[in-house]
Amino acid sequence: MNDVHNFNAGPAALPKQALERAQKELVNFDGTGMSVMELSHRGDTYDRIHTHAIKKIRKLLDVPDDYHILFLQGGASLQFPMVPMNFLDSQATYILTGAWSEKALAEAKHFGKTVIGASGKDGNYKQIPALNQISEHAQDSYVHMTSNNTIYGTQWHAFPNTKAPLVCDMSSDIFSRRIPVNQFGLIYAGAQKNLGPSGVTLVLIQDAFLQRAKSGLPAMLSYDTFVKSNSLYNTPPVFSIYMLGLVLDWLEESGGLTEIENRNKAKAQLLYEAIDESDGFYIGHAAQDSRSNMNVTFTLANDALTSVFLQEAKEAGFVGLNGHRSVGGLRASIYNAVPYASCEALVDFMKQFKNKHAEKGATV
Amino acid sequence: MNDVHNFNAGPAALPKQALERAQKELVNFDGTGMSVMELSHRGDTYDRIHTHAIKKIRKLLDVPDDYHILFLQGGASLQFPMVPMNFLDSQATYILTGAWSEKALAEAKHFGKTVIGASGKDGNYKQIPALNQISEHAQDSYVHMTSNNTIYGTQWHAFPNTKAPLVCDMSSDIFSRRIPVNQFGLIYAGAQKNLGPSGVTLVLIQDAFLQRAKSGLPAMLSYDTFVKSNSLYNTPPVFSIYMLGLVLDWLEESGGLTEIENRNKAKAQLLYEAIDESDGFYIGHAAQDSRSNMNVTFTLANDALTSVFLQEAKEAGFVGLNGHRSVGGLRASIYNAVPYASCEALVDFMKQFKNKHAEKGATV
Ligand SMILES: Cc1ncc(COP(=O)(O)O)c(C=O)c1O
Ligand SMILES: Cc1ncc(COP(=O)(O)O)c(C=O)c1O
Ligand SMILES: [Mg+2]
Ligand SMILES: [Mg+2]
Numbered sequence: 001m002n003d004v005h006n007f008n009a010g011p012a013a014l015p016k017q018a019l020e021r022a023q024k025e026l027v028n029f030d031g032t033g034m035s036v037m038e039l040s041h042r043g044d045t046y047d048r049i050h051t052h053a054i055k056k057i058r059k060l061l062d063v064p065d066d067y068h069i070l071f072l073q074g075g076a077s078l079q080f081p082m083v084p085m086n087f088l089d090s091q092a093t094y095i096l097t098g099a100w101s102e103k104a105l106a107e108a109k110h111f112g113k114t115v116i117g118a119s120g121k122d123g124n125y126k127q128i129p130a131l132n133q134i135s136e137h138a139q140d141s142y143v144h145m146t147s148n149n150t151i152y153g154t155q156w157h158a159f160p161n162t163k164a165p166l167v168c169d170m171s172s173d174i175f176s177r178r179i180p181v182n183q184f185g186l187i188y189a190g191a192q193k194n195l196g197p198s199g200v201t202l203v204l205i206q207d208a209f210l211q212r213a214k215s216g217l218p219a220m221l222s223y224d225t226f227v228k229s230n231s232l233y234n235t236p237p238v239f240s241i242y243m244l245g246l247v248l249d250w251l252e253e254s255g256g257l258t259e260i261e262n263r264n265k266a267k268a269q270l271l272y273e274a275i276d277e278s279d280g281f282y283i284g285h286a287a288q289d290s291r292s293n294m295n296v297t298f299t300l301a302n303d304a305l306t307s308v309f310l311q312e313a314k315e316a317g318f319v320g321l322n323g324h325r326s327v328g329g330l331r332a333s334i335y336n337a338v339p340y341a342s343c344e345a346l347v348d349f350m351k352q353f354k355n356k357h358a359e360k361g362a363t364v
Numbered sequence: 365m366n367d368v369h370n371f372n373a374g375p376a377a378l379p380k381q382a383l384e385r386a387q388k389e390l391v392n393f394d395g396t397g398m399s400v401m402e403l404s405h406r407g408d409t410y411d412r413i414h415t416h417a418i419k420k421i422r423k424l425l426d427v428p429d430d431y432h433i434l435f436l437q438g439g440a441s442l443q444f445p446m447v448p449m450n451f452l453d454s455q456a457t458y459i460l461t462g463a464w465s466e467k468a469l470a471e472a473k474h475f476g477k478t479v480i481g482a483s484g485k486d487g488n489y490k491q492i493p494a495l496n497q498i499s500e501h502a503q504d505s506y507v508h509m510t511s512n513n514t515i516y517g518t519q520w521h522a523f524p525n526t527k528a529p530l531v532c533d534m535s536s537d538i539f540s541r542r543i544p545v546n547q548f549g550l551i552y553a554g555a556q557k558n559l560g561p562s563g564v565t566l567v568l569i570q571d572a573f574l575q576r577a578k579s580g581l582p583a584m585l586s587y588d589t590f591v592k593s594n595s596l597y598n599t600p601p602v603f604s605i606y607m608l609g610l611v612l613d614w615l616e617e618s619g620g621l622t623e624i625e626n627r628n629k630a631k632a633q634l635l636y637e638a639i640d641e642s643d644g645f646y647i648g649h650a651a652q653d654s655r656s657n658m659n660v661t662f663t664l665a666n667d668a669l670t671s672v673f674l675q676e677a678k679e680a681g682f683v684g685l686n687g688h689r690s691v692g693g694l695r696a697s698i699y700n701a702v703p704y705a706s707c708e709a710l711v712d713f714m715k716q717f718k719n720k721h722a723e724k725g726a727t728v
């Protein structure tokens with residue numbers, strides 16, 4: 001099968017242009033006679049790849065000069081303990097908006113006192129807390145939040161103004177829209193949604209926040225090590241960083257974040273409309289004001305039809321529409337590289353499926 | 365330039381066959397219409413890739429059934445703190461055979477009491493300690509060693525029989541020869557020398573040793589997490605693991621470890637002979653009985669010729685011959701994927717270089 005619509009939650013669809021470029025260069029990069037995977041991370045050629053990726057990040061995301069741009073490994077999940085290990089002193093506040101926030105909190109508990117600043121848990125994480133619910137937490141080491149909740153399909157559309165440094169897991173929506181980087185002390189994201197393959201974690205850290213980090217940590221678990229070495233303390237994931245650079249080349253050629261943000265909104269709107277106009281056949285999980293433009297989560301009024309939907313969708317060339325194990329139902333992840341046409345195709349499919357199964361859909 | 369001889373120390377040469385296969389499949393893996401980089405790590409297709417890599421490791425390295433095979437991130441450098449974090453109780457012994465052993469020891473000091481079991485430091489790490497110098501260390505949490513010293517070019521040709529579990533950093537010689545896995549409690553290796561691209565770390569751990577691991581650690585820093593989840597607790601470095609599988613396919617088709625071990629010995633012998641028969645123009649760093657079959661380190665009697673050698677070698681298509689920053693001189697890393705023909709070419713070049721500069725070579 002060559003015509004698939006990839007709605008995977010991560011690893012996820014990547015831009016065809018980036019993949020084709022990587023394919024072309026895979027055995028012989030830039031006339032070197034070597035693959036990128038065969039390049040020394042201490043050599044000039046890789047240095048250009050590394051520098052290119054960092055430059056593109058700074059430019060496209062408009063990262064202020066006093067922020068360091070780092071590449072780590074271990075995914076967002078390793079950031080969960082690294083953040084408190086480096087920064088948790090008296091107390092840190094965690095805002096709970098989904099399963100990933102909970103995991104971040106659980107890891108912080110190994111390192112010190114934590115407080116829950118706001119939580120959507122009682123409402124099954126359908127809703128993002130209102131901004132005026134978030135205090136300034138002036139005395140805290142930091143406030144931790146998750147910008148987009150991959151599993152529940154909710155997203156912050158504005159960010160709180162805390163006095164404590166704001167730390168944000170942006171794994172599933174970084175580079176999907178413009179963000180006010182200077183509102184954050186630290187931003188982290190696994191690359192495997194909007195940025196590239198799994199195996200590299202992007203970290204942005206404000207220098208003033210870095211100054212508060214603890215010393216005496218193991219080198220690989222200290223942000224300072226990565227700052228001081230330009231993320232070259234040990235061997236970085238060379239090929240993943242190269243791919244990330246290619247993905248950002250595509251993003252820039254596509255018009256940058258303003259354009260991609262518009263496209264993402266349009267794609268999401270298409271799907272949410274199909275849900276809202278289905279006369280209750282499809283039910284959106286997220287509250288309207290908290291809907292994510294990256295992960296559209298919904299259930300079928302008749303849950304018995306879920307497996308039928310997934311089976312028929314699979315046969316029609318749709319990939320990755322199952323909801324997360326912990327929530328069930330359906331989820332369409334529509335990251336940057338998912339084309340508008342794939343969303344249109346999905347909407348068509350949803351309508352046809354509804355027509356075909358309408359009478360059963362009514363029997364909830 | 366298309367005809368290069370890649371002697372990089374890591375990331376290093378990979379088998380052409382594996383790279384060409386990856387290139388062919390890069391945009392459309394196995395008829396899925398997706399790149400491996402776009403596959404969900406929870407899906408069937410990736411499951412086959414993951415399982416394939418693990419099976420090949422078990423088969424080719426003859427890993428006993430009571431050993432778990434794990435994929436981590438963060439390189440060997442993250443293993444330096446993870447090993448003591450998980451296992452250092454009363455005391456651990458470190459055998460120092462080079463810069464990487466020293467780094468491993470330095471990280472262990474964050475977690476408890478360490479002892480130096482033997483050290484080649486005074487002799488500038490030219491020699492591997494004799495096996496009878498290593499005690500049994502029955503009371504220790506573990507004994508840590510480095511099987512091949514990438515920087516100094518020395519290698520253990522037999523392993524000590526300790527009573528304490530033996531932990532070994534095999535980053536730069538794993539899969540280059542047969543090894544008695546059952547002599548070790550834990551083996552770790554960054555993939556980027558003999559196994560694939562950087563970004564994945566292979567860990568083998570004996571179940572009996574795992575049982576001694578501490579509990580209450582952050583999930584991502586606990587070996588048990590990776591054992592319980594089959595290395596799928598969070599998103600693994602999907603593409604790196606895929607490449608590792610392709611590299612092992614090549615290794616198997618090349619005759620497996622017995623054959624590759626013979627080839628590696630023959631390649632190393634070629635280079636060491638060229639050094640030994642150079643009438644002192646080239647000087648091997650390692651003592652004869654400790655010479656590595658992976659990293660051939662040498663200096664020029666006239667050190668002023670080193671930069672000339674590197675410049676002329678570069679022009680002749682040789683890559684990566686500079687010694688490590690911390691040691692200087694020259695180093696040819698001749699991992700599995702470096703062809704015999706590249707070693708022949710290097711020997712020819714060394715002879716020509718000597719003839720050309722012979723009179724200057726004498727002026728030490
Ligand atoms: C918001 C968020 N945080 C963290 C993670 C965990 O990321 P990783 O698998 O890179 O550790 C995910 C994975 O989907 C995520 O969506
Ligand atoms: C023997 C040995 N151990 C550890 C390392 C560090 O590996 P990494 O860069 O994967 O952290 C190296 C790197 O060359 C090495 O050769
Ligand atoms: Mg190198
Ligand atoms: Mg979530």
Ligand SMILES: [Mg+2]
Nearest residue numbers: 009010011404
């Ligand atoms: Mg997935």
Ligand SMILES: [Mg+2]
Nearest residue numbers: 462463513515
């Ligand atoms: Mg060494």
